[in-house]
Every structure is written in structure tokens, then in C-alpha cells.
Amino acid sequence: MEVRKVERKSLFPVFLHLFFILMSACFVLPLVVVISASFTSEEWLNAGHGLSLIPHEFTTAAYQAVFSNSERIIRAYGVTITQAFLGTALSCVIAGMAAYALSRSNFQFRKVLTGVIFFTMLFSAGMIPTYIIYSKYYGISNTFWIYILPGMAGGAWYTMVFRTFFKSLPESLFESAHLDGASELTIFFRIVVPLSTPVFASVGFMILVAKWNDYTTSMIYIRDEDLYTLQYLLQRMMDEAKFLKSLSQSVIGNITLNTHNTPSETLRYAMCVVAAGPMLLIFPFFQKYFSQGLTIGAVKG
Amino acid sequence: MMRAKTAAGQAQPSALAKKKSIWKNKSNWELLLLCLPALIGYIVFNYVSMGAALVIPFKDYKFSQGIFGSEWCGLENFKWILTSTSMSRVLRNTILYGAWFMIVGPVVNMTIALLLFEIRNRKALKTYQTIITFPNFMSMVIVGYVVYALLSPKTGLFNQVLTFFGQPPTDMYMEPGRWPVILTLVNLWKGVGMGSMMYFASLMGIDTSLYEAAELDGANRFQAMLHISIPHLIPLVCIFTIMGAGSLINGNFDLFYIIPRDTSILYETTDILNTYVYRALSNGSYAMGATVGLIQSAVGMLLVVGANLIVRKISPENSMF
CATH class of the missing domain: 1.10.3720.10 (MetI-like)
Structure with missing residues (x-):
């Protein structure tokens, strides 16, 4: 009885934090995709590849285009x-x-x-x-x-x-x-x-x-x-x-x-x-x- | 000292009352003056258009002829709306989404608030709260970009996950069936931070001795939540429900217009009265749009007043007015 109580007490916060960490990821990752997309090269996307969390073929071409106009x-x-x-x-x-x-x-x-x-x-x-x-x-x-x-x-x-x-x-x-x-x-x-x-x-x-x-x-x-x-x-x-x-x-x-x-x-x-x-x-x-x-x-x- | 003061006050009551009434009068006009800019604002920019809203639905409105110049046409506009084929679809979407959001929003917000309340680590708590509140400060336009980055048929992240698991990729912007789920998730994503914060702030106001007493009596965390925390949130739920009752007929324009990118294939599950009225405005069918708008406003008001009446009957202290 005693052991079970201690166990439950220590496990609940772990699940709680795990839940909120996963939830936070759902809020942060989509934004990371947008930022990563802005640094991805257009050729990479045109070749049929998709967006990801890390920019492929890192380039600031899109930003140069934005700032030049x-x-x-x-x-x-x-x-x-x-x-x-x-x-x-x-x-x-x-x-x-x-x-x-x-x-x-x-x-x-x-x-x-x-x-x-x-x-x-x-x-x-x-x-x-x-x-x-x-x-x-x-x-x-x-x-x-x-x-x-x-x-x-x-x-x-x-x-x-x-x-x-x-x-x-x-x-x-x-x-x-x-x-x-x-x-x-x-x-x-x-x-x-x-x-x-x-x-x-x-x-x-x-x-x-x-x-x-x-x-x-x-x-x-x-x-x-x-x-x-x-x-x-x-x-x-x-x-x-x-x-x-x-x-x-x-x-x-x-x-x-x-x-x-x-x-x-x-x-x-x-x-x-x-x-x-x-x-x-x-x-x-x-x-x-x-x-x-x-x-x-x-x-x- | 005190007694002397009251005695002096009683000695000359008439003079004091006179002085007070003049003072009151002057202050009355000054306070009216303070209200004046707001009053002018509301009359000029709210009440005049409300007057127009009551008239235009009964006219065959032509923009060039204006409100006074256009012909009266009786109930023609209302009849047209009743026979319009898309109306039943739009009405169904508006009401179903409205009812669904009214249930799912508070439930999720309250659950998150209760879970946040269980976190003892202050730093972790602040971090989670800041992260989930982030989308609240974004405009729906930016949320639209984020959703597009995830769902875009060619480059979207979602399709890559599908291909990774060996599923065929789908173009979400072609499949109306998926949108009730997508719109619900987006709505929660954007709103849960602020929504839960209101409940959380209310929970923080609970006297901690209540929880200590419950613990001494052998109640576990869940029981304390059920018997102390949740009852404490009922007044807030009542106020939000009363204020949100109108959303049953008045949907969130931004969500339904921006997120599906105004795609006509998706109208089956994404078109609501508010987007319908906006399209009427851009088509130039002013009278039809104004008629729908009037019905929305009138029904919305009845819903809010009705919800308030019901709450007042059950628990008078929780009603809004």
C-alpha cells in the first residue's frame, strides 16, 4: 500500500510534464517548419521535395528577394x-x-x-x-x-x-x-x-x-x-x-x-x-x- | 471628536444638502461631457449602421441609389433566402460548428487549465504557458501560412509523414470531409493558450487552505480537483457560455475564410453565414447579404438574452445581466 502510494505520487508529474512537452512541440514545430521553409532553396522544392524542420540547401535567396524590394x-x-x-x-x-x-x-x-x-x-x-x-x-x-x-x-x-x-x-x-x-x-x-x-x-x-x-x-x-x-x-x-x-x-x-x-x-x-x-x-x-x-x-x- | 463632527453636521442640514445638490448637478454635467466622445462614436459608427441594417433588408438595394433612393420590396429578400439552395448547407455548417466549438472549447481549455494547475515547478509552468499562448498573438493570416506549410499538397509536412508511413499523399484542399477536424484543431491551437489562462487565473484565486484541508481528510489529487477546482470554475463557464451563445449563428469569420483559403470545393464543410455574407458583399448583392446579417444579429441577440435568462433562473449569481 505504502509503496504504491509513493509510486503514484512520483509517476503523475512525469506524465504531466510529458504531456505538456508533447503539447508544446505541437505549438513550436509548425512555426519551425515555416522558418525552415523560408531558408530552403526553391530548386529543392521544385524538384518535388517537401518542407522539413531543417532547411535543405540552406539559402537566404528568399530574404534577399524580400529586402531588395x-x-x-x-x-x-x-x-x-x-x-x-x-x-x-x-x-x-x-x-x-x-x-x-x-x-x-x-x-x-x-x-x-x-x-x-x-x-x-x-x-x-x-x-x-x-x-x-x-x-x-x-x-x-x-x-x-x-x-x-x-x-x-x-x-x-x-x-x-x-x-x-x-x-x-x-x-x-x-x-x-x-x-x-x-x-x-x-x-x-x-x-x-x-x-x-x-x-x-x-x-x-x-x-x-x-x-x-x-x-x-x-x-x-x-x-x-x-x-x-x-x-x-x-x-x-x-x-x-x-x-x-x-x-x-x-x-x-x-x-x-x-x-x-x-x-x-x-x-x-x-x-x-x-x-x-x-x-x-x-x-x-x-x-x-x-x-x-x-x-x-x-x-x- | 467624532461626536462633535456629527453634531455639527446635524446642526445645519439644509445648507449642506443645498450645497451637495449643486455640486452633484455640476458634476453630473461634467461626467456627461466625459461620456460625450464615446457616445458620439457609438451613435455615428454603430447606431446609424444599425438603423440601416433594419431598413436595407426590406429594400431592393442599389448602391448608386442609396438607402433612401432604393425601392421598397417587402419580404422579397427573405423569400429569396428561404429558397436559396446553398442556404441550408451554410446554416447547417454555422450551427453545427457553433455548437461543437461551444462544447469542445471550454472542455479543452478547462482540462488544460486544471492540468497546468497540477504542475508544481514554476519555471516549467511559465514555459508551457508562454508556448501555448503564442498563437493567440498571431493574426489568422499567419496561422493560415502555418497551416499551409503543413497541408500544402506538394511541399507540406503532413504529406511527407504520410509517404514515410507508406500512405498515398492527399491534397487536403480538395477533400471537404477532412475539414471539420482540421478547423477544430486550428481553432483549439489558436485559442487554448488564452482560453486556459482565464480558467487558470481563476484557479490561482482559490484559497490554498481548502486543498490542505482536503488532503488532511484523505482526498487525492483527483478528488480535490473534482470537488474544489471544478466547482470554482462554474461561474466563468456560465459567463463564457452566455457571451458565446451568439456564436451558434455567428461563426468566426477569420477561421472559416482564411484557413480553407476560400476554396470553393471545400464550401460543403467550410462555408458559414459570415463567409457567405462577405461573398455577398464582394458580389455586390448587398440586400441579400444585409438580410442574412439582420437575421444573424437578431437571432444572436435572442440567444445571448435567452442563455442569460436560463442561467439566471438556475443560479442568479452567475448571470451576466
Whole structure:
């Protein structure tokens, strides 16, 4: 009996770790294949061989192709960075201000406005009416504003996350500031914001990731290639052989090569690594903000 | 000291109340001002389109004529949808995937969270969590590339494994039958990190003395999990189920559009209402798409409210609103 108990105690963690190591492999190996693909030579693939975990006939030709015609990518990076950071900052300020007002029990319109905001979570206009209103009546399709304006209020969910956090701040803080003659605006920016940096970091990071990864806005509203986000540029490359070909032809320029020699398949993967790599290396470090925000939000509002 | 203060407060109640009401009023307007940008945002960018969403399905919408210029056409659009041949297929896919994901997602996420909770080695725990959360930060487009690297008929890793075991290679992008499995795996792969983290965070909040007491009473790990950990997660499951109830009719567009690469041969098992609406938009059949969208939104709202109502009946403290 005694022996069995000891045995079981020591075996369970081993299986547990074995399970998670195998699971981790399922998450890491596919990414290794993509990276390895970007370093594999196109000839190897054209000869009918497949991808593997280690690049065959190691070459950086695909990366040279990407960087020799990097204008498109740099522009897409520019659009993505600008819209992501500008949009996130605006959303945080606007949603934060509204959430602060909604968190105050002495605010008379609290119930009505909470309802107005919360309802957008329950019912959405849908893709097509939204498209018609934005592009036909507001004329913001195919402009940079489409990335910034529609999402400026931050969304109901994040407003609720902010509100839940602000409610946990002591009421006496606001009262004493009032007695000192501070306006609500001053209280929000001078007292509430400095005390709420964790929730601003969490929500800000979550919005930033969503905006960084956005491709549907470009797909639906943008026709001008210069205004594509990075993710949509990638999506186009996956979609269209033609698009890819035009890219690799301008890459080769005056060197005459037949199309078989242009690294089209490996170029795709190299492009994917260049587009996704930097942020994927940075994001995991901010993971804790993500989980923090999620746990704040999961408290019943 | 304290008594003196309250006595002074009672001495001049009317003056204080007056002062307080003016203060309250001023602060009321200031708070409204703080809400104003958000309010304008929601009205201009959400409610106006919602209004359009209620009107367009009843019109023979022509883009050039706009919402006001297009003719009313009664229930023509709704009738057209009922008779559309692909509708039953799309509806079936949407609902079946929605229901399936609603069951399999929480079950897998909870299981992983419970298993992670059993790991005592902090460093190993952090490593596993970081690795499985990684895909959460990737856009679906990049996940699409990863899946393509695995499944591509010519170069994909999967076919090489098949050939290695002496099986004939298959082109997954030609076989609709395989896609329910592929899409389920991709969905879990992308979502399990964050999904399990929510449950895990909740587990971390459990008072450890509960487990110590259980151990003293002779409960083993599994029993402690069954009687302490799982009941603790029920409120979270309820909230996710209420919020996700709408997904029964509103699928994940990114997953179903990007991962099968919009391949028409695969529509049999990959086409859902959301991808259908997007195709309507790119074809220019606005009214049809808007009609489907309206039905989706209305049913989705009913589902969320209904789920909340049911949860409120059974355990009021777990309901959302």
C-alpha cells in the first residue's frame, strides 16, 4: 500500500510534464517548419521535395528577394504601426473617460448610457450595412480614417473592463478632490489615470494586438495598395499567384531568369517571417498584461 | 471628536444638502461631457449602421441609389433566402460548428487549465504557458501560412509523414470531409493558450487552505480537483457560455475564410453565414447579404438574452445581466 502510494505520487508529474512537452512541440514545430521553409532553396522544392524542420540547401535567396524590394513592406509596416498606436491611444482615452463617468454612482445618466453602450455588444449592424454607411454616406472608405474612427470608442467590452476597475477605487478619493474644487475632468486625468496604469496597460495592449493583426478593414474598405496593413498584404500574397509574380518580377529587375527560378514559394514564407517575426518576439513579453486584463474583465459587471 | 463632527453636521442640514445638490448637478454635467466622445462614436459608427441594417433588408438595394433612393420590396429578400439552395448547407455548417466549438472549447481549455494547475515547478509552468499562448498573438493570416506549410499538397509536412508511413499523399484542399477536424484543431491551437489562462487565473484565486484541508481528510489529487477546482470554475463557464451563445449563428469569420483559403470545393464543410455574407458583399448583392446579417444579429441577440435568462433562473449569481 505504502509503496504504491509513493509510486503514484512520483509517476503523475512525469506524465504531466510529458504531456505538456508533447503539447508544446505541437505549438513550436509548425512555426519551425515555416522558418525552415523560408531558408530552403526553391530548386529543392521544385524538384518535388517537401518542407522539413531543417532547411535543405540552406539559402537566404528568399530574404534577399524580400529586402531588395522592401518598399511595399516598409509602407505596410508604416500604415500598421500608425493605425495601431494612434487607434489604441484614442480608444483608451475615450473609453476610459466614459467608463469613469459610468463608474460614478452619483452620475444620473449612468443607467441609460450603460445601456446604450452595452447594447452594441448584443446587436451589431453586420458587415454590409456598416460598409454602405461608412463608404457611401461617410466617405471614409479607402482613406486612413477607416482604421481610426469607427473603433475610436474602444468597444463595450473594454469600457466594462475599465468601469469594473474604476469601481474598485475608493470613493473618498473623489469626494476629497471635489471639496478641493477639482472638476471631474481634472479628477479623471490627475487622480484616476495615474492610479489605473495596470488596467490601461492591459486594455491598451489587448486593443493594440487586435489592431496590429487586423486585415479585414483593409480587405473590405481599402482599394489603394499603399494603405494596406501588413496582415492584408500577407493575405494578398497567399491569395494571388499573380500578385506574387509581379512582386518577384520587379525583384529580379533586369536579370533575366525564367519564372521557375524566382523563389515564389519560399518568398511567401520569408515574407511571412519578416512581417510577423518582430511583433511575435515582442508580444509574449507583455503576456501578463493580457491575462491581467482578462481577469479584470471576467468579474461580473 | 467624532461626536462633535456629527453634531455639527446635524446642526445645519439644509445648507449642506443645498450645497451637495449643486455640486452633484455640476458634476453630473461634467461626467456627461466625459461620456460625450464615446457616445458620439457609438451613435455615428454603430447606431446609424444599425438603423440601416433594419431598413436595407426590406429594400431592393442599389448602391448608386442609396438607402433612401432604393425601392421598397417587402419580404422579397427573405423569400429569396428561404429558397436559396446553398442556404441550408451554410446554416447547417454555422450551427453545427457553433455548437461543437461551444462544447469542445471550454472542455479543452478547462482540462488544460486544471492540468497546468497540477504542475508544481514554476519555471516549467511559465514555459508551457508562454508556448501555448503564442498563437493567440498571431493574426489568422499567419496561422493560415502555418497551416499551409503543413497541408500544402506538394511541399507540406503532413504529406511527407504520410509517404514515410507508406500512405498515398492527399491534397487536403480538395477533400471537404477532412475539414471539420482540421478547423477544430486550428481553432483549439489558436485559442487554448488564452482560453486556459482565464480558467487558470481563476484557479490561482482559490484559497490554498481548502486543498490542505482536503488532503488532511484523505482526498487525492483527483478528488480535490473534482470537488474544489471544478466547482470554482462554474461561474466563468456560465459567463463564457452566455457571451458565446451568439456564436451558434455567428461563426468566426477569420477561421472559416482564411484557413480553407476560400476554396470553393471545400464550401460543403467550410462555408458559414459570415463567409457567405462577405461573398455577398464582394458580389455586390448587398440586400441579400444585409438580410442574412439582420437575421444573424437578431437571432444572436435572442440567444445571448435567452442563455442569460436560463442561467439566471438556475443560479442568479452567475448571470451576466
